Amino acid sequence: MAKVKFMETALRDAHQSLIATRMTTEEMLPIAEKLDKVGYYALEVWGGATFDSCLRFLNEDPWERLRELRKVFKNTKLQMLLRGQNILGYKHYPDDVVEEFVKKAIENGIDIVRIFDALNDLRNLETSIKAVKKYGGHAQGAISYTVSPVHNNKYYVNLARDMVQMGVDSICIKDMSGILLPYVAYDLVKDLKVAVEVPIEVHSHFTSGIANLSYLKAIEAGADIIDTAISPLGNGTSQPATEPMIAALEGTEYYPDIDFDLLLEVSEYFKGLRDKYMKAGLLDPKVLNVDVNTLKYQVPGGMLSNLVSQLKAQGKEELYDEVLKEIPKVREELGFPPLVTPMSQMVGTTALFNVITGERYKMVPTETKNYVKGLYGRPPKPISDEIRKKIIGDDEVFEGRPADMLEPQLDNYRNEIREYIEQDEDVLSYALFPQVAIPFFKQRLAAKYKIETDLLDQENQTHPV
Incomplete structure (x- = not known):
């Protein structure tokens, strides 16, 4: 058994999960040097919603942020999250755009590119994986974890094997909803360690209150890396807090090579930032609560807050519970897609329309129609003819790799x-x-x-x- 490695999410997923990705580069740089010396395996600093948020809300160039951080981080790998053929957007982009994006991300300082597809359709990862390898980066294949009649350990092990065949350097179990249960995590990591020889990383959210327990069982099963967030930005809809996870491993063979005293200094810095976000109203205390509904409905925290704001805008807040119950039904009828961007938005909005109009699939978002037409990839389970006709009538369903329809742009x-x-x-x-x-x-x-x-x-x- 080896010491477990820690990947810190404070500069990407933690603030994306808690404060809508509003941390500025100016707030990151003063603590960057200490973060670099703590002993983390990697820091997630880019990708996900950070790119959009920099341009849309912060008047920052996301590329400049990456370059500034790279200058400071001399000892620690920098990591990003890439949505496969969606890059960092919400639709498929042509192969030439995907390849150029990966090239520039690596040139500007990214070491590890975590690549996922919302449907686990590996055809949507081909171009990204090839590009990361071509330009000298570490390609991590991420499994979008969910629970359904078609998603089980055998399914995930086969996915991991196929990803390794495609050339990935490591595998991540990406549990965006915080629904990976401890003993399931143990079995899944065990199975993956037998099936593939690359490192296994586990990523979860504390939304349902169990992710730290799942991490412990995953470590016991042989997980190489876990994703955590420094405590002022940890727990809630973010990742399990870093310091308690490290403390929990004290006295074991898994205890990491991390400077705990320096980590406490880092924590103090982020406490000040958290207080600032609270005062500014950016950090809603609700997102720090445990929401056990997550285990029942599998709805990520961000998706829940989106539903609330959509219902408020319509003056229909009393329909919240009804929409929540409708989500699993819609998800099943759409072939059990994992509830991660952009599928979470599609399933959530479709369920919302079903409830508000009082007639199921009377009003369907364009993105959901495109998904049913095969333009996002292959659903985990085929969609029934009855539902398909309700949503797209007699329109044709595309069976190929969606990006093959796109011309270079x-x-x-x-x-x-x-x-x-x-x-x-x-x-x-x-x-x-x-x-x-x-x-x-x-x-x-x-x-x-x-x-x-x-x-x-x-x-x-x-x-x-």
């Missing part, structure tokens, strides 16, 4: 924003989030030339860059 994107380009990476920012990238580019130009952004809109003029 990188050159088109480059031409569309040529007057704004200051770095190659700008093309990728625009490709992923055109509606927020353009205002960001305009502000950047305005600051550079000390002019008002509305003048750029009025004159539509080109500036030398």
Whole structure:
């Protein structure tokens, strides 16, 4: 048995889970040097919703954030989360965009790319895995963990074997809802350790209150790495807190090579930040509670808060319990997709429409229709003809790899924003989030030339860059 390694999520998933990804680069840099010396295996600093949030809410260049962090982190690997063919967006992108994105992420400082697909459709991971290997990164294949009649240990072991065949360097059990039970975790890790020879990492959320127990059983079964969050940003809908997990291993062979005193200094820093977020109203105390409904409905914490805000907007908050009960029904009828982005949004919104309209599948989001048409990949279980007809009528279902339908787009994107380009990476920012990238580019130009952004809109003029 080896010492367990820790991957710290404070700079990505922890603040994404608790404060809607609002931590700024300016708040990260003062503690970066200490974080680098603690002894973590890796730090998750990028990907997920951080890219969108930087541009949309923080007026930051996500690429610049990555470069700034890379300068400081000399000892620790930097990790990101990639949604396979969706990159960091909510739809499929052409292969040329995926490859260029991976190339630039690695060039700018990423060591480990965790790649997942919401449906566990491995065809949606092919391009990303090849690109990570091509440009010298560590490709981690992530299993989107869920529970259903079609998802069991045998299913996950086969997935892991196929991922290793595709060239991944490690496997992550990605439990986004916090529903991986302790003894199930033990058995699954045991089975994976027999089936594949690459390291096994376990990622969970504390939403249902059991993830730390599942981590302990996973470690006993041979898990190599666990994902935790420094305690001021831990627990709740975030990951289990780092310090208690380390303390729980004291006196065992699993105890990590981590400077615990330095870790306490890191914790003090983040306590100050947490207090600031509380005062600003960014951190809702509700997200720190244990929600046992998660075990019944398998709904991730972020999805629950989205449902509440959607119902509030409609003035239908009293329908919350009804929508919650509708979610598992919709999920079953849509072939038991794991409830992770973008499938969680599709299932949740479809269930919401079913309840609000009073007629099931009378009103269906476009994304759900596209999913049923096969444009996101293969459902874990085939969708019945009855449900398919209700949702898309007689429209054809595409059986191939969804990205095969997409033409290369990188050159088109480059031409569309040529007057704004200051770095190659700008093309990728625009490709992923055109509606927020353009205002960001305009502000950047305005600051550079000390002019008002509305003048750029009025004159539509080109500036030398």
